[in-house]
Amino acid sequence: MSLHENNSTLEVLPRNKEKIKKIWKTALILLVITSVEFLLAFTMERGMLLFAIFIGLTLVKAAYIMMEFMHLKDESKTLFWSIMLPLIFLVWLLIALSKEGADIFMYRW
Amino acid sequence: MSSTAIEINSKRGTWGGGNEPLKASYGKLMMWFFLLSDIFTFAAFLITYGAIRVSYPAFEGPVHDFVSSNEYWPIPEMIFNAVPFLHGVHAPLVFVGIMTFILIMSSVTMVLAVEAGHRNDRQDVVKWMLWTMLGGITFLSCQAWEWSHFIHGTDAGTMMTYVNTFGETVKEVVFGANLHVNEYGPAPFAQLFFFITGFHGFHVTIGVVLLFLAFYQAAVGIYERRGHYEMIEKIGLYWHFVDLVWVFVFTFYYLV
Structure with a gap:
């Protein structure tokens, strides 16, 4: 139970609701994009167009991870x-x- | 001359020293530059995959008629179609989809731990680090199963003509995969699978070790005594990077 003792020397700030909401929103976007990719893999014909869409969506996901999760845009x-x-x-x-x-x-x- | 240091300090420019021109601590900067070098390593792997892939013919014909052969590059969704406990069920990309979901979720709990660190909230940091670690370990277990299935292969195997390790041309049924021959396609297909997912899995393993260290140090109050939770942020950067790489591996190895 030692974790529950609050003998903190640092001041604990309240949860930033807005920030946490944004994190979950980013997560939702990432999961939706992945589902779309998954869906397209089985509905569209394999070819250059599909591969271009996949690469585009991957770059969008990469941008979200780097900018929102890794906070690169705040640096x-x-x-x-x-x-x-x-x-x-x-x-x-x-x-x-x-x-x-x-x-x-x-x-x- | 004893006051020189103070005098010069006030006249120093952005790059004159004594401050943080990039507004980030040394540790965080070095983590970013390490990750940049790691991006190059993984990019080299994936681009090599692309180069080797286009140097082989593609399978001609509709996807559902696909049969494995070492004459052409396989269609990944017809190879990665197994799920644990569902033997013989054709479930293309389902398992790897689940793995992607697990890794993205562990990235979310990681960023929540970083947010808790900014607020100096030890309890929340410990809670989210634990969830992240759990996600990482689950992902690794999934990958272990994936590898095991890939190595052991399907029930039927594939009839192939190939040059074996003794330099003889043989025609036989091949089961599973090793670095020399595999039942799915040309030899580089399995080689690249082992190298790329293996190198990524190795990164995840290191990540889990780092997560455990940070979890432990947060739990016993080391960061609280230190006065900040920056270590969580640095390890968080690494963990998100692992997720970032997987996003690319997922697209280039499993989808395209």
């Missing part, structure tokens, strides 16, 4: 961009390796 602008800008290199890696993969395909088959 200073310098920190925000020093995390976001290096990710541009990944675009290059993606382009380079996609071409590489396609070329290997041509060579093999």
